[in-house]
Ligand SMILES: Nc1ncnc2c1ncn2[C@@H]1O[C@H](COP(=O)(O)OP(=O)(O)O)[C@@H](O)[C@H]1O
């Protein structure tokens with residue numbers, strides 16, 4: 001991967017020390033054989049050293065076939081050297097104050113921004129819904145407005161649902177409103193497709209730019225559903241899904257990244273309250289806020305979001321949106 005991208009680096013003031021170190025940092029913290037192999041891996045694959053520092057000792061041990069205690073020393077050393085804060089928190093009042101100040105991305109879905117307050121950086125949001133409810137549109141919209149606001153965006157499209165034309169219209173709208181240059185904003189967006197679950201995990205674990213401010217996965221569930229078929233693989237599927245969301249959570253926690261996931265629902269043909277997000281408890285417990293999107297009449301270009309599991313927001317709240325040519329409104 002190339003070095004730090006042009007443009008503003010790091011959300012929430014991160015990146016000063018971290019951005020400047022390369023794979024050499026690994027050899028600075030350890031001269032072990034494992035460190036040498038890890039250094040080679042880092043160099044040859046073009047992995048950002050921050051991604052390695054974000055790995056658990058177990059992951060590093062598996063990666064370079066090393067002893068876990070050796071790997072642990074490397075990881076601990078790297079985190080120290082890079083100044084990577086793997087713990088977020090402190091006194092409640094200070095934490096609350098910091099949360100108040102956290103950057104918020106307005107989706108420009110008016111009712112959503114008013115009732116839910118927008119999308120807060122450092123958190124994971126889930127949007128579940130049936131086919132055609134506007135999940136991909138919302139995902140593209142979050143990406144477009146984030147890019148328009150100078151965030152670096154990684155968009156992972158697992159359903160082949162990314163439309164260049166639609167994204168272009170949403171970005172044009174965003175740049176009209178925010179007075180930016182479309183080309184410059186578009187240059188802040190990276191778009192990825194992955195062959196399978198393992199490629200998705202590899203991408204999220206090792207290939208994300210360190211300053212990715214917004215990470216979108218549309219949808220998170222598709223490759224898992226396709227590749228772990230049948231009841232007998234259900235447990236494995238949930239484990240792999242859990243692991244993938246955990247990789248994203250690390251970025252949210254340590255880098256202040258905003259993560260937006262879409263999810264299909266297992267359709268239960270009854271309105272409001274009985275459709276269950278696919279992936280079950282894994283997604284319910286690992287996103288910070290989960291909304292379910294409904295489109296009561298497919299002939300009408302409007303829908304409703306229900307705060308399925310959103311701290312501080314009653315599930316009785318109804319967030320209304322319209323589907324337009326240039327995104328949701
Ligand atoms: N330019 C447009 N104008 C109006 N409706 C559109 C436009 N493009 C797509 N749609 C409709 O918007 C709906 C939402 O699409 P999409 O975001 O792909 O839903 P999901 O990802 O939830 O399946 C679809 O039903 C689609 O027909």
Ligand SMILES: [Mg+2]
Pocket residue numbers: 135136137159161218
């Ligand atoms: Mg979609």
